[in-house]
Amino acid sequence: MSGDASPSAAAPVAAAPALATSGVVADPLVEYLLRHGDDRLVLGHRLSEWVGHAPILEEDIALGNIALDLVGQSTSLLGLAGAAEGKGRDADALAYHREAVEFRNVQLVEVPRGDFAVTMVRQFLFDAYDVLLTEALQGSAHADLAGVMAKAHKEAQYHVRHSADWVVRLGDGTGESRRRAQRALDDLWRFAAEPTTPDDVDRAMLAAGIGADLDALRPRWDASVREVFAEATLTVPEKVLPARGGRTGRHTEHLGLMLAEMQIVARSHPGATW
Amino acid sequence: MSGDASPSAAAPVAAAPALATSGVVADPLVEYLLRHGDDRLVLGHRLSEWVGHAPILEEDIALGNIALDLVGQSTSLLGLAGAAEGKGRDADALAYHREAVEFRNVQLVEVPRGDFAVTMVRQFLFDAYDVLLTEALQGSAHADLAGVMAKAHKEAQYHVRHSADWVVRLGDGTGESRRRAQRALDDLWRFAAEPTTPDDVDRAMLAAGIGADLDALRPRWDASVREVFAEATLTVPEKVLPARGGRTGRHTEHLGLMLAEMQIVARSHPGATW
Numbered sequence: 440m441s442g443d444a445s446p447s448a449a450a451p452v453a454a455a456p457a458l459a460t461s462g463v464v465a466d467p468l469v470e471y472l473l474r475h476g477d478d479r480l481v482l483g484h485r486l487s488e489w490v491g492h493a494p495i496l497e498e499d500i501a502l503g504n505i506a507l508d509l510v511g512q513s514t515s516l517l518g519l520a521g522a523a524e525g526k527g528r529d530a531d532a533l534a535y536h537r538e539a540v541e542f543r544n545v546q547l548v549e550v551p552r553g554d555f556a557v558t559m560v561r562q563f564l565f566d567a568y569d570v571l572l573t574e575a576l577q578g579s580a581h582a583d584l585a586g587v588m589a590k591a592h593k594e595a596q597y598h599v600r601h602s603a604d605w606v607v608r609l610g611d612g613t614g615e616s617r618r619r620a621q622r623a624l625d626d627l628w629r630f631a632a633e634p635t636t637p638d639d640v641d642r643a644m645l646a647a648g649i650g651a652d653l654d655a656l657r658p659r660w661d662a663s664v665r666e667v668f669a670e671a672t673l674t675v676p677e678k679v680l681p682a683r684g685g686r687t688g689r690h691t692e693h694l695g696l697m698l699a700e701m702q703i704v705a706r707s708h709p710g711a712t713w
Numbered sequence: 714m715s716g717d718a719s720p721s722a723a724a725p726v727a728a729a730p731a732l733a734t735s736g737v738v739a740d741p742l743v744e745y746l747l748r749h750g751d752d753r754l755v756l757g758h759r760l761s762e763w764v765g766h767a768p769i770l771e772e773d774i775a776l777g778n779i780a781l782d783l784v785g786q787s788t789s790l791l792g793l794a795g796a797a798e799g800k801g802r803d804a805d806a807l808a809y810h811r812e813a814v815e816f817r818n819v820q821l822v823e824v825p826r827g828d829f830a831v832t833m834v835r836q837f838l839f840d841a842y843d844v845l846l847t848e849a850l851q852g853s854a855h856a857d858l859a860g861v862m863a864k865a866h867k868e869a870q871y872h873v874r875h876s877a878d879w880v881v882r883l884g885d886g887t888g889e890s891r892r893r894a895q896r897a898l899d900d901l902w903r904f905a906a907e908p909t910t911p912d913d914v915d916r917a918m919l920a921a922g923i924g925a926d927l928d929a930l931r932p933r934w935d936a937s938v939r940e941v942f943a944e945a946t947l948t949v950p951e952k953v954l955p956a957r958g959g960r961t962g963r964h965t966e967h968l969g970l971m972l973a974e975m976q977i978v979a980r981s982h983p984g985a986t987w
Contacts, residue, residue, distance in 0.1 A: 487764040487777065494979045495805050496788045500781050503761065507777045514770045531769050555978075704829075705768045 467643040469524045470543060471650055472584065473533070474640070474686055475572075476516030477544035480534055481694065482565060483509035484701055488552050501601060505562075508594040515587040535705035539688075539695040546685040547630035549694040556619035559605040561627050566599035567664045568634045571656050580648035603667045610671025621673050629679040635660050638686060741917040743798045744817060745924055746858065747807070748914070748960055749846075750790030751818035754808055755968065756839060757783030758975055762826050775875060779836075782868040789861040809979035813962075813969040820959040821904035823968040830893035833879040835901050840873035841938045842908045845930050854922035877941045884945025895947050903953040909934050912960060 486506035493499035517530035528536075547565060552558045573592035579585040609620040637645075637653040644650025668675050684690070760780035767773035791804035802810075821839060826832045847866035853859040883894040911919075911927040918924025942949050958964070 484765045487761075490761040490764055490777070490780065491758045491975050492978050494809075496784060496791075496808055500785055500788070503764070503777060503781045503784075506764065507774050507781070510770060510777075511774055514774070517770075534770055535768075701765050704766050 466523065467640045468581070468647075468649065469520050470640045471644045472516050472520035472523060474543040474545075475576075476513045476520055476530075476533070477542045478513075478548050478565070478634070479509040479516065480513035481542070481544045481697065482548035482562075483507070483513060484697060485548065485550075485552050486558070486562070489558065494555065502558075505598050505601065508591075508598070512587065512591045512594070516584075519581075519583050519587070531705070535702045539690050539698055541688060542685075542690060542694060542698070543688065544685055544690075544694075545630070545633040546682050546691055547627070547633060549685070549691055549697065550627065550630060551693050553623065553626075554619060556609050556616065556623040557627065559602055559609060560620060560623040561630075563599070563602035563606045563667065564627060564631045564664060565634070566595060566602045567667070568656075568660050570595040570599045571659055571663075572634075572651050575651035575656060579650070584649065606667055606673070607671045610668070610673040617672070620671065624668065624673050625676055628676045629682045631664070632681045633683055633685060636681075636683065640686070740797065741914045742855070742921075742923065743794055744914045745918045746790050746794035746797055748817040748819075749850075750787045750794055750804075750807070751816045752787075752822050752839075752908070753783040753790065754787035755816070755818045755971070756822035756836075757781070757787060758971060759822065759824075759826050760832070760836070763829075763832065768829065776832075779872050779875065782865075782872070786861065786865045786868070790858075793855075793857050793861070805979065809976045813964050813972055815962060816959075816964060816968060816972070817962065818959050818964075818968075819904070819907040820956045820965055821901070821907060823959070823965055823971065824901065824904060825967050827897065827900075828893060830883050830890065830897040831901065833876055833883060834894060834897040835904075837873070837876035837880045837941065838901060838905045838938060839908070840869060840876045841941070842930075842934050844869040844873045845933055845937075846908075846925050849925035849930060853924070858923065880941055880947070881945045884942070884947040891946070894945065898942065898947050899950055902950045903956045905938070906955045907957050907959060910955075910957065914960070 483506045486502050486509065490499060490503045490506065493502055513534070514530045517533045521528040521530060521533055547561060550557070550561060553561075570592070573588045573595045576588035577585055577592055579588065606620065609616045611617070612620075635653050635657040641650055641653055645652055665675060757780045760776050760783065764773060764777045764780065767776055787808070788804045791807040795802040795804060795807055821835060824831070824835060827835075844866070847862045847869045850862035851859055851866055853862065880894065883890045885891070886894075909927050909931040915924055915927055919926050939949060
């Protein structure tokens with residue numbers, strides 16, 4: 440797959456201006472692929488922390504399957520990022536041998552899993568975005584990205600049904616489950632806008648026919664999450680200071696801790712299998 | 714599924730003598746279903762501990778999928794055990810609300826995951842048994858058990874290819890990987906015999922047409938693992954004192970620790986979803 444990565448997309452991307460992010464002049468295509476790969480890698484790992492600890496076996500399996508979908512998508516996207524970068528780094532090198540400041544995921548996905556309500560509200564906020572993002576990127580001019588996202592879109596449709604069902608079930612459930620779901624939404628809402636907030640990388644990729652139009656996607660995402668939260672009888676916070684910076688490498692301290700744990704095996708034995 | 718559990722098998726099972734295990738007179742069918750459900754639940758959890766920590770993303774996903782297969786099988790088998798028991802306990806109740814002494818898994822599956830070599834050698838020892846067990850139990854007179862095992866057999870065929878490949882790759886790999894694989898085999902071999910060692914429960918289930926013939930299965934398992942270890946250039950230990958007791962509730966201290974972690978969420982909030 441890496442050998443013929445995006446020949447169709449090479450020309451417009453090369454023509455796009457190099458962008459300064461975190462002080463490093465970066466190729467916007469590489470940045471773009473890393474962003475979407477990192478979102479899935481980090482969220483997949485957060486979800487997988489539930490495996491073996493979910494309150495019911497069926498949900499343990501469901502969360503595990505969603506985690507594996509996301510990590511699988513990240514493997515493909517990081518592989519494309521490595522190929523586009525052209526420095527010989529593969530998906531594993533990018534996953535296991537970058538520092539937190541080099542990660543390009545939104546902060547939403549790195550927040551600790553919290554309780555089940557936090558996990559599900561966060562998952563729903565992401566899934567509601569992801570199902571629209573993957574739908575749009577199926578039509579990307581970057582053929583390999585389009586292929587990965589077409590498969591991811593099928594998975595995202597299942598994911599968002601699952602997490603939306605849980606949000607409604609928790610919000611419209613017992614007093615305790617409702618209280619926890621509302622608290623989760625209150626805590627997480629400030630992270631909710633970052634995925635649909637475009638910057639120069641997004642605009643360059645949109646102009647090149649590669650990226651999604653986040654300005655068009657944002658109101659659809661907003662309407663869909665508000666509809667589900669209303670059904671869940673949860674109140675969307677009115678005024679919050681939106682968290683930003685994940686896309687350019689500014690992360691909460693939680694990401695570093697997660698990566699330390701995730702990367703220790705690979706880093707302790709470079710090139711080995713444990 | 715639970716409503717029509719094994720009508721065909723009810724008569725011979727009822728005729729089988731009740732057995733004393735761990736001081737409790739138990740129904741051999743319930744014991745038998747718990748054994749195979751617990752093996753998969755415990756091993757699935759041990760494997761899932763790797764998710765997010767495997768040295769390569771592809772293997773992270775592969776181990777995660779195998780873990781989910783096993784936990785899925787355990788959910789079915791514990792569901793059948795609960796139905797056969799007739800006390801209203803479902804799979805979740807059996808998974809999350811039993812103490813270690815009530816678990817019926819072999820000790821092999823409860824040993825800590827160790828390094829990647831321990832994980833893979835243990836997995837192979839189990840898979841090589843499981844592929845033969847599930848093959849045999851596809852023909853069980855207990856229709857529901859046969860159905861679960863027919864599906865499990867397809868999965869086990871994949872599992873044993875995967876773990877056998879890894880054992881060969883590790884054993885016949887670098888000096889370090891070979892050293893670790895040999896140490897894993899040396900440490901684990903004493904746990905290897907328990908799954909294929911029949912006791913009164915196995916004999917009662919075999920007589921009822923429900924269970925597998927472990928005496929027939931044992932030499933096939935032994936030949937298949939020795940063949941793979943030979944290809945891996947690993948030496949099977951000659952004399953070890955076999956570990957036993959898991960089937961009747963005698964476990965290593967490791968199981969209690971694993972269960973404490975696995976059960977805490979379900980026990981902290983009975984009936985809730987976190």
